[in-house]
Amino acid sequence: MLEVTGLHVAYGGIQAVRSITFHVGAGETVALIGANGAGKSSTLKAIARVVDAAGGDIHFCAEKISRIAAHEVIRKGIALVPEGRGVFARLSVLENLRMGAYICDAAAEVAQDMETVFAYFPRLKERARQLAGTLSGGEQQMLAIGRALMSRPKMLLLDEPSMGLAPIMVQKIFEVVRAVAADGMTILLIEQNARLALQCSQRAYVMESGEIVLNGESAKLLDDPKVRAAYLGE
Amino acid sequence: MDILLQQIINGLVQGSIYALVALGYTMVYGIMGLINFAHGEVVMIGTLVSITVAGSLIEAGMPVSLAGMAGLSASVLACMALGWGLERIAYRPLRNAPRLTPLITAIGMSIVLQNLAMMIWGRNYLTFPSFLPKIDFELAGANFTAIQVIIVVVSATTMGGLLLLVYRTKLGMAMRATAQNPAVASLMGVNINRVIAAAFVIGSALGALAGVMVGSYYEIAHYQMGFMLGLKAFTAAVLGGIGNLAGAMLGGVLLGIIEALGAGYIGDLTGGFLGSNYQDIFAFVVLIVVLMFKPSGLFGEKTGDRA
Ligand SMILES: Nc1ncnc2c1ncn2[C@@H]1O[C@H](COP(=O)(O)OP(=O)(O)OP(=O)(O)O)[C@@H](O)[C@H]1O
Ligand SMILES: [Mg+2]
Numbered sequence: 001m002l003e004v005t006g007l008h009v010a011y012g013g014i015q016a017v018r019s020i021t022f023h024v025g026a027g028e029t030v031a032l033i034g035a036n037g038a039g040k041s042s043t044l045k046a047i048a049r050v051v052d053a054a055g056g057d058i059h060f061c062a063e064k065i066s067r068i069a070a071h072e073v074i075r076k077g078i079a080l081v082p083e084g085r086g087v088f089a090r091l092s093v094l095e096n097l098r099m100g101a102y103i104c105d106a107a108a109e110v111a112q113d114m115e116t117v118f119a120y121f122p123r124l125k126e127r128a129r130q131l132a133g134t135l136s137g138g139e140q141q142m143l144a145i146g147r148a149l150m151s152r153p154k155m156l157l158l159d160e161p162s163m164g165l166a167p168i169m170v171q172k173i174f175e176v177v178r179a180v181a182a183d184g185m186t187i188l189l190i191e192q193n194a195r196l197a198l199q200c201s202q203r204a205y206v207m208e209s210g211e212i213v214l215n216g217e218s219a220k221l222l223d224d225p226k227v228r229a230a231y232l233g234e
Numbered sequence: 235m236d237i238l239l240q241q242i243i244n245g246l247v248q249g250s251i252y253a254l255v256a257l258g259y260t261m262v263y264g265i266m267g268l269i270n271f272a273h274g275e276v277v278m279i280g281t282l283v284s285i286t287v288a289g290s291l292i293e294a295g296m297p298v299s300l301a302g303m304a305g306l307s308a309s310v311l312a313c314m315a316l317g318w319g320l321e322r323i324a325y326r327p328l329r330n331a332p333r334l335t336p337l338i339t340a341i342g343m344s345i346v347l348q349n350l351a352m353m354i355w356g357r358n359y360l361t362f363p364s365f366l367p368k369i370d371f372e373l374a375g376a377n378f379t380a381i382q383v384i385i386v387v388v389s390a391t392t393m394g395g396l397l398l399l400v401y402r403t404k405l406g407m408a409m410r411a412t413a414q415n416p417a418v419a420s421l422m423g424v425n426i427n428r429v430i431a432a433a434f435v436i437g438s439a440l441g442a443l444a445g446v447m448v449g450s451y452y453e454i455a456h457y458q459m460g461f462m463l464g465l466k467a468f469t470a471a472v473l474g475g476i477g478n479l480a481g482a483m484l485g486g487v488l489l490g491i492i493e494a495l496g497a498g499y500i501g502d503l504t505g506g507f508l509g510s511n512y513q514d515i516f517a518f519v520v521l522i523v524v525l526m527f528k529p530s531g532l533f534g535e536k537t538g539d540r541a
Contacts, residue, residue: 050417074423086418088411099411102404103423151423 001026001061001186002047002078002155008055009042016042018210019056024155029177029187031197031218033231034207040190041083043207044157047188048080049073061154075103077154081161083190085144089133093124096132096143100150110150117146120176138169145176155186162193174200194231198222206231236375241498242491243373247382247451249490250389254444255467256474256482257396258317258437264477265413265433267333271340272320273441274464275347276313278457280442281362281449282355284309289363302365302450310442316347317438321431344460351457359456362449385447392443393483396436400479409433413477462514466493469521475534484532492516 002024009017017039024030032040045051047058049070058066060076068076079100088096097117101110118125121142127135132143141161148156161177162170170193178200181187191197198204198218206214206227214227221227255277262270288305292298324343328336369380400406411419412429420426448463449455470489474481497513524531 048421050421069425070420071423071425074421080421082418082421086415086421088414088418090414091407091410095407095410098404099407099419099422099424102408147422 001028002188003059004043004047004056005059006056007043007046007053007058009039009046009051010054011051015210017046020205020207020210020212022205022212022215024186024188026186027184028203029181029189029201031189031191031201031204032207033191033194033197033204035231036192037209038207039210040207041159044080044159044188044190047073047157048078050080050082074151074153077152078157079148079151079153079155080157081144081148081159083159083163085137085140087132087135087140087143087147089131091132092129093132093135093143094128096147097124097150100147103151109152113150113152117149120149120179121146138165138173141165141169141173142176145173145180149180153185155188156180158187158189160190160192162191162196170196194227195222198227237498238495239374240376241494243376243378243382245491245494246487247378247385247490248494249470249487250386251444251448251451251463251486252467252470252490253393253483253486254389254440254447255463256471256486257393257479258441259468259471260474260476260479260482261409261433261437263471264479265409266325266329266430268325268336269340269468269476270320270325270434270437271337271464271468272324272343272347273437274460274462274467275344275351276316276320276438276460277441277445277448277463277467278455278460279316279347279351280309280313280438280445281455281459282351282360282457283312284442284446284449285360285362285455286355288365292363292365298363298365301363305363305365306443306446309446310439313438313442313445314435317434317441318431321434326427326430344464348457348460355457357457359454362453362455364450364453366450381451385451388443388447392440396440397479399436405429405432466514466517469517469524472529472531473520473524475531478531478533481531481533489517489520492520 005021006019007017008019020043032043034040042051046053049068053066057064060078065073065076088099097114101113104110123139124142124146127139132140135143145161161173174196189197189201198221201218204215204218204221205212258273259270262268284305287308288301291301291304320343324339325336328339366381366384371378400409408419408424408429412424412426416426466489470485471482473489474485493513493516496516497510500508500510500512
């Protein structure tokens with residue numbers, strides 16, 4: 001479904017991503033793990049066209065998307081939940097969700113999708129009229145994921161949904177990620193928390209200073225001694 | 235007593251005009267952090283376009299009120315095009331430049347527009363065709379005219395409409411989202427360029443309306459009139475908290491009233507040393523006081539949280 005070939009991302013002189021190639025199949029959950037600064041976010045940003053790729057190609061559903069405008073990406077069916085959540089702090093929870101449905105014009109569909117999101121995250125329904133900036137970090141992450149779902153995407157890109165959250169909140173968020181995946185969503189998941197990422201994905205890629213150094217089935221990587229030593233702290 | 239009421243009425247009228255112009259500054263600032271110093275010149279061009287169009291239609295024998303409406307429409311359209319063009323040509327290429335660059339460009343554009351207007355309309359004062367009936371009213375010893383009532387009513391209605399647009403429509407929601415986080419708004423499918431252009435176009439339309447009203451109020455216009463009007467409207471925007479719509483509205487009206495009261499009483503205050511022709515100093519005293527004691531203005535968010 002998503003094919004990334006030879007992707008380069010550079011910021012001025014800094015090579016953040018050096019020619020990586022990977023793919024995500026329809027219905028798969030694929031994890032991208034690696035240490036701080038490995039280039040994971042840069043990879044997602046290049047796919048979402050927030051930054052320009054310095055080289056390489058990105059195809060989605062057999063269509064080349066590496067040169068389209070940033071605001072067109074979501075219309076192709078890709079929704080990014082950015083690192084740090086990026087909720088609109090001075091819009092209400094409802095308005096944030098409506099922003100997620102910005103590309104949908106049918107009010108009935110939007111209302112229906114909103115109910116779906118509230119079913120995943122009942123907490124958001126309780127907070128519907130509150131300004132997003134007043135939500136807790138975990139609630140903001142729920143909102144960011146819910147907002148991404150509002151566009152009826154074919155694929156979700158999640159950038160560190162567990163960042164800065166208490167374990168109990170991480171659990172809640174990942175329950176929903178698993179439920180969304182079980183409902184057929186294709187997911188590319190970035191995580192610092194490698195164990196968690198490997199536990200809820202089918203396949204994974206390991207990045208190190210801009211390159212993919214390992215890849216394979218998540219279950220196998222969980223047992224791999226190198227991965228255990230470098231990323232699982234054993 | 236009646237001078238107090240009289241000056242409050244005068245201030246309300248002038249303040250409504252400041253408010254409309256201030257909205258143009260504040261919308262653009264709110265969405266992209268730019269102080270569009272050329273906005274006063276857009277207002278000036280709006281006034282002059284309406285004089286030319288309405289004047290020549292009246293000369294051609296069109297009924298005065300119709301010609302006035304035509305002049306207003308022409309002015310609004312011309313300013314919308316001008317605002318759009320300014321953003322497209324002068325500011326968009328500088329979107330990622332350091333903050334000072336677009337600011338200097340804005341000052342440059344204001345000079346360009348002023349000179350352009352001088353070349354088209356000349357250096358002389360132009361008289362504004364009076365297309366409104368001269369009716370006077372009296373209330374508790376204070377006098378006011380039909381045009382004053384019209385200015386206040388039209389401004390209030392327009393501002394109400396703007397609030398509906400910004401808080402009740404999808405475009406308005408996209409504008410608020412873009413103001414807070416343009417990168418994420420574009421992830422949601424918002425075409426940032428269009429939203430920014432919309433802020434310029436809407437602000438310019440409000441400016442044109444203000445320009446036509448200020449022209450018909452004083453019945454006089456000039457290619458330099460945008461400078462002082464723009465500066466005062468900017469002061470009003472800062473007073474209300476730049477970037478905040480309600481702030482611009484309130485700031486405009488407050489500034490108008492402060493100025494009118496100041497003009498009414500400055501003679502008494504200074505023992506006759508300064509006359510009402512010094513009324514302009516009040517706006518700048520307000521600006522300095524706000525910048526010193528509450529730079530975020532009445533309704534402004536804390537600085538740094540511009541987003
Ligand atoms: N806007 C930028 N300008 C310059 N350098 C950048 C920029 N964004 C990222 N980088 C650099 O690119 C490299 C990769 O950054 P990236 O954010 O992709 O890493 P990451 O794998 O997501 O890390 P983390 O786990 O900490 O989020 C880093 O060295 C970073 O300093
Ligand atoms: Mg990152």
